[in-house]
Amino acid sequence: MTLFGKMEAEVEIKVSAETFHDIFSCRTHHVSNMSPAKIQNVDLHEGEWGKPGTVICWSYVHDGVAKTAKEVIEAIDDEKLSTTFKVIEGDITTEYKNFIIIVQATPKGEGSCLAHWTFEYEKLNENVPDPQTLLEFCIHCSKDIEDHHLTQLPTAQA
Template identity: 30%
Template sequence: MAQIHRLHVQNELKNCSADQLYSFFKNERTKLPQVLPHIFKSVQILAGDGNSAGTVRLVKFSTGTSREEIMKEKIETVVDESRTLRGSIIDGDILRMYPKFEYTMTITPLVTQGGEESCLVKLSVEYEKENEDVPNPTEYMELSSLIYKAVASHLAKKA
């Protein structure tokens, strides 16, 4: 039986409301190439309505190296009350190293002392390695943090 591994990362994002950020990742993920064109080449909806459980997206992106990757992700669960999205990678380059790759993203509102809107983004990843020589997917976790910060900055500029 394969061993399941877990990684967690969290980012506190200033000047960004939890509702705005959650809405972007739930409803507007196809706009990622406009926000981060140096990372995302395209995000297209292959199945579903784009923002609910059952949605399947094809994502073409770069991880910071020169290589471009493709992944097909499926949204498994959407819980608006807790601003939680859970999904799994069902096809693509990442599955060569990690045959199982699932994630949960939760966005929690924070109120700063000055009354500014901020939020905490928690990303948990559950994965299985192809073999023990495969490194932990820290590169993807770091990329996620970069994406959250860039989207928060983009949303702050729109406000």
């Protein structure tokens, strides 16, 4: 059994690719307002929002358990609309030696995009499961962001 893995998933959402990318590259601290049942808080630990090298800490509930993840923003690609995070501390590091999260938005029609999530990881041992439920968690967060934007739309136009 290999300890290295890569998983990908995507979901179409009714949020522009630019907006979705902006949320994860520059306004990560707003995700807790858009997906409050899953994300309790996103704190800035070092650096500044929207800059590579910035360290942020997520407080979230996954599989019914409160967890944390400290991540460094490794890269922001405004052309490809992608942001790369590397997990450096927290619950994920109890099972994975390395864990990279790449979130990318691809335009799809008027005001929609494909939210594409990629996990690249190295397990600490062969008994560690693949992070399938965490990938599903990210897809559900993407849908929460869509729901948030759809409910905010009539207010914004009024």
